[in-house]
């Protein structure tokens with residue numbers, strides 16, 4: 001991108017005026033001005049509860065909310081009735097897991113146990129809900145291993161059989177940036193068992209690659225708005241109509257009912273059936289502006305991120321005793337985990353902070369993956385399109401400083 005364009009881009013993010021190199025975008029992205037303006041504007045001009053009032057501002061709020069639903073639907077090429085708003089990816093996956101549990105009877109054949117398949121690289125939010133569902137219902141919890149030799153997960157279909165009720169896996173690792181060929185994985189799973197319910201955690205993927213629900217035959221896809229320039233507190237669940245129509249809701253309360261009687265109740269149509277209580281309309285509406293902002297130049301942003309990732313890899317690889325996890329021949333997004341011999345990731349992150357370089361250290365909510373990698377934590381750098389070569393240079397300077405301070409070669 002030309003320099004002038006870049007200046008304009010920086011102007012869209014007030015927080016980037018701060019003296020910092022923000023390299024923790026996989027945790028959450030910064031918010032463009034349009035998102036913050038929309039949020040303020042909503043509360044100043046339209047604030048009221050959606051779906052409730054018959055007066056003008058409530059009707060306006062409802063219309064804006066439904067427009068936002070169309071924007072999120074358009075972002076992944078889905079129908080707007082296939083979009084459910086939740087609080088986050090975490091809430092979305094828990095909601096799906098619990099709704100499936102309330103709807104289906106597991107272990108209904110006496111001979112073989114039913115099973116659920118996940119991978120070893122999942123974020124805890126796509127791991128623990130399935131682990132616990134298995135524990136509660138006596139299902140077998142199957143884990144597709146990560147292979148340290150080729151830095152990839154095994155073929156998921158190898159772990160799928162006629163008793164696999166659910167397969168849940170990420171489209172992109174939040175630890176290493178590894179991108180999974182979701183289309184291919186789903187095709188092979190379907191060949192083995194066409195009835196397995198497939199859930200995709202697209203939380204990191206949607207920030208870097210275009211997602212078209214029509215290209216993946218997934219039953220559910222989940223992501224959070226705050227990772228794609230929207231506000232915190234907004235999650236998106238895409239579900240196929242046949243499931244959304246037949247599943248029992250998990251949350252009960254206002255807005256999600258059609259009728260409530262003394263001893264029984266019936267549910268509203270989708271999507272309301274899954275949106276009990278007051279949802280974060282202001283956040284959803286503001287986040288939809290973030291999505292529009294992002295979507296408009298997504299291809300160009302992906303190229304910027306790709307170039308930046310290449311530069312970061314080149315510079316990091318030139319540092320003695322720094323080991324990058326993965327980023328070999330396969331497809332990776334701009335998320336890089338690394339270790340430096342004899343430097344603890346937390347010490348490194350603390351020294352980076354002194355340089356105003358913000359990176360993440362820890363297990364990245366992926367402890368099973370850490371265990372496989374034989375580490376307790378890694379240092380993680382994750383980039384967005386507004387990052388610059390200078391941010392990476394600052395990172396490398398900070399790493400070299402850490403080595404000096406800690407007297408490590």
Ligand SMILES: Cc1ncc(COP(=O)(O)O)c(C=O)c1O
Pocket residue numbers: 026027088089090091123125126170172173174201203204224
């Ligand atoms: C791959 C992945 N899945 C799920 C989540 C959970 O997202 P949230 O905290 O917004 O629920 C994250 C967050 O880092 C993630 O990276």
